[in-house]
Amino acid sequence: MGHTPDIAQAVEALRAGKLAAFPTETVYGLGADARSDTAVAAIYAAKGRPQFNPLIMHVASLQEARRYGAFSDTALKLAEAFWPGPLTLVVPKSADCPVSLLATAGLDSIALRVPAHPVGRALLTAFGGPVAAPSANLSGRLSPTHASHVRDQLGDKVAEIVDGGPTEVGLESTIVSCLTDPPSHLRAGGVACEEIEQALGIKLAGGEMEDGKPISPGQLQHHYAPDATLRLNVERAEPGEAFLAFGPDVPDHNGVLKNLSPSGDLQEAAANLFAHLHELDAAADRIAVMPVPETGLGEAINDRLRRAAAPRTLDV
Numbered sequence: 564m565g566h567t568p569d570i571a572q573a574v575e576a577l578r579a580g581k582l583a584a585f586p587t588e589t590v591y592g593l594g595a596d597a598r599s600d601t602a603v604a605a606i607y608a609a610k611g612r613p614q615f616n617p618l619i620m621h622v623a624s625l626q627e628a629r630r631y632g633a634f635s636d637t638a639l640k641l642a643e644a645f646w647p648g649p650l651t652l653v654v655p656k657s658a659d660c661p662v663s664l665l666a667t668a669g670l671d672s673i674a675l676r677v678p679a680h681p682v683g684r685a686l687l688t689a690f691g692g693p694v695a696a697p698s699a700n701l702s703g704r705l706s707p708t709h710a711s712h713v714r715d716q717l718g719d720k721v722a723e724i725v726d727g728g729p730t731e732v733g734l735e736s737t738i739v740s741c742l743t744d745p746p747s748h749l750r751a752g753g754v755a756c757e758e759i760e761q762a763l764g765i766k767l768a769g770g771e772m773e774d775g776k777p778i779s780p781g782q783l784q785h786h787y788a789p790d791a792t793l794r795l796n797v798e799r800a801e802p803g804e805a806f807l808a809f810g811p812d813v814p815d816h817n818g819v820l821k822n823l824s825p826s827g828d829l830q831e832a833a834a835n836l837f838a839h840l841h842e843l844d845a846a847a848d849r850i851a852v853m854p855v856p857e858t859g860l861g862e863a864i865n866d867r868l869r870r871a872a873a874p875r876t877l878d879v
């Protein structure tokens with residue numbers, strides 16, 4: 564076949580906070596060290612996605628996955644039955660989870676999977692940490708099943724592309740949330756829903772229709788919502804408000820203040836977004852947010868800020 568995947572170089576790139584594309588059995592992933600906000604921000608910048616969707620963390624083994632997520636008996640059963648393989652499990656984050664808040668989009672849950680591709684697994688084993696990776700395509704383009712697809716779409720944005728030949732499944736992983744009882748089927752993919760139900764001996768929630776509408780428990784399409792109320796696009800915070808600033812020109816503020824990026828860099832702002840929001844949320848009941856430009860990653864930042872500012876009951 565003539566593929567000589569250079570795993571050592573990809574590991575080095577990941578350790579340096581750079582992007583490395585790698586094969587899984589489903590599609591190629593655009594990987595970054597999941598523990599680094601800055602590395603994860605580079606994923607979003609490369610993909611040109613207008614939204615920060617939570618990502619899947621790829622790990623070498625169930626044992627490693629258990630460092631980042633809390634596995635119920637049901638979750639363990641699914642992991643043991645289908646890993647390595649095209650099944651992603653959403654579980655509560657572990658108490659001391661070192662994964663970037665940007666990678667999980669600020670949620671208390673985490674999506675984990677152990678891919679089955681030998682080259683991908685060799686990379687994960689050698690790296691020895693969690694790798695955040697969406698499919699390695701530009702936003703809105705077809706999922707990459709060959710290294711050449713990645714090279715064509717993202718070649719100038721990734722440090723390394725590990726070529727493991729064409730991917731076998733060619734379709735993304737199935738996603739099951741173990742946050743509900745019974746677990747919920749969130750996305751159809753490489754493992755059939757019936758196979759999962761057979762392994763568990765019970766029906767999954769979600770994906771089913773009732774009166775023409777999908778049954779989906781409210782917590783499924785969960786977005787990070789701070790307890791504090793947010794006031795957006797303000798130039799100056801009021802007394803009692805925590806202040807989320809952006810850029811070099813910040814008015815004086817007598818209270819808690821975090822700057823998304825003092826130099827006005829949107830990739831830095833993306834890396835800091837969820838960590839800063841969590842910190843200000845813990846410190847105040849109201850957060851004032853300075854305007855963030857609607858260009859590049861600013862679009863995704865503003866999308867998240869608008870969702871965080873929206874009334875709680877409607878989960879979009």
Ligand code: TXA
Pocket residue numbers: 587589590591592593616617618619651653667670672673674696697698699734735736737738740749750783
């Ligand atoms: O096969 C795959 O799954 C590929 C390869 C690279 O592993 N990856 C992939 O990633 O398809 P991506 O980013 O395109 O899809 C990730 C999905 C998104 O739909 C996201 O909403 C969901 O996983 N997800 C991640 N964390 C979640 C969470 N905590 N709760 C619910 N959904 C979550």
Ligand code: MG
Pocket residue numbers: 697698706
């Ligand atoms: Mg995708």
